[in-house]
Amino acid sequence: MLSGVRESRRDKLFLAFNYFYVFFAFAIVAYPIIYILSASISDPKLVGSGEMWLLPKGITFEGYIRVFENSSIWLGYWNTIVYTVVGTAINLFVTLPAAYALSRKDFVGRNFFMAMFMVTMFFSGGLVPTYLLVKELGMINTMWAIVIPSAASIWNIIVSRTFFQSSIPKELQEAAQIDGCTNLRLFIKIILPLSMPIIAVMALFYGVGNWNNYFSALIYLNDADKYPLQLVLRQILVLQEMSAQGGGAMDSSTAAALNNKAEIAALVKYAVIIVATVPIIAIYPFLQRYFVQGVMIGSVKG
Template sequence: MSSFARQSTGDKAFIVLVYVFLFIAMAVVLYPLIYIVSASISDPAKVGSGEMWLLPKGITWEGYERVFQNEKIWNGYFNTIVYTLAGTAVNLAVTLPAAYSLSRPDFVGRGFFIGMFMATMFIGGGLVPTYLLVKELGMINSMWALILPSAASIWNIIVTRTFFQSTIPRELQEASQIDGATNFQIFFQIVLPLSAPIIAVMALFYGVGHWNSYFSAMIYFNDEAKYPLQLVLRQILVLQEMASQSAVTAEVATALNSKAEIAALLKYAVIIVSTLPVIVLYPFLQRFFVQGVMIGSVKG
């Protein structure tokens, strides 16, 4: 006799509701993904008219062909990879030492620095002062304008500090000090090798943030050759929106509609191409991601 049959009517009803809710949630999540994949290989006229609502209609690979032939898209792809790798490296180089220092109970002034860090989560200078600072530092049209202002996330520092406090045994660090190890040796030779889960989680958090970022590039970049992929995608979306809303003559409208259809094809194809690396990478980091979320739920 199965365990489900032995349960009470109320428990059975609850389990059924849980499964119904999970199936609804799965459908809500999967539908946009299936729609985008289908739209990227469908006739844009059928996508725009609503004839294609789930499965592909009028299959065409023109969108992907244009993506592979478009130098601006591939240049943006290359820029995004560079910005993501460099930005994530800087983020980890700042977050890990800062979190380790704040996790040490013998660190003088720890409470003061934690308070100052947390104050920045509620008080900020705003966009205009930040832009003026970046301009004065000569970082306009430089990738450092995207990296240095967001070199560390205070929330991620707190999560990483919690990991160090709850996972790395204090006795291990004290034993290393007795053996003559310096703070640098403890950090690099003991703490970091034992911190692979939180390093993977922070790399994922920061990496996805850099990969999806476009607003900072839109503010600080004037040179299109340095645009990240997300800003190139935004240009495609703006082109399609302008074409769909322009009130012009029939001849011009036909030309604009043709461009809008091409932009729609590129839009869905670029969405797939731009999200593919994150989708491929996530399954390998999923268990670290879940562990990082659980670490963040522990207050300390």
């Protein structure tokens, strides 16, 4: 507020409502995160009974110990890092040139190609035809089955095209052509250095998607040593829950053992969630401004 300007009663009420709304929204978003983090280091008996509802109680790191004792966790981390780095590089290699070409008015047939791209946003071949195609290409049970089918996102191409249309002056392209600069050299030497904001935005979008991707691995990968982190953690969680289940008649010692397994399974469940999300949560604050900028880019022009 400007100094010396008095706020009316209506302005004060509106400001108070905004503060209340922001706090309420923050609480809704923050509570699940705090709860899961607290539950991952709390006594599972207190979590199950509802005594632990926000801050940790009966602190124990048994869940994390059990998760990280599994060597497949580290292999899954390595696989996910490889898939994310290679996949994001392929995504950028496909998305940026396509978006730049579609942004140029002298590209013959750009409206036709853009319309064909748009069709794929609403219609797809489906899972079975896609699987058969990947199989015929010999990519089953390889890294390429994870990174190639999702090499480009049409929405990201549209956002990148909007950036090139609104942020790269046409006069720059004309000046480079007068100086004898080829289209490839123009793109590599001039356009890309001026496009670092959209490159960072696309790297963030694609990187988060590749990190969290597990469905492609679930469909196309057969060897456990090629599983990404998300699939490894899912497997651990399922096995923990299955081992904690029992049925039929049992004595008191067996029932106690099964109950203990169930508590450990619950503890591992929360630890698994934290292990899978901490890397992205740690990186995102440093890239938040690029994320916001990417949203604004997409909202300027269609």
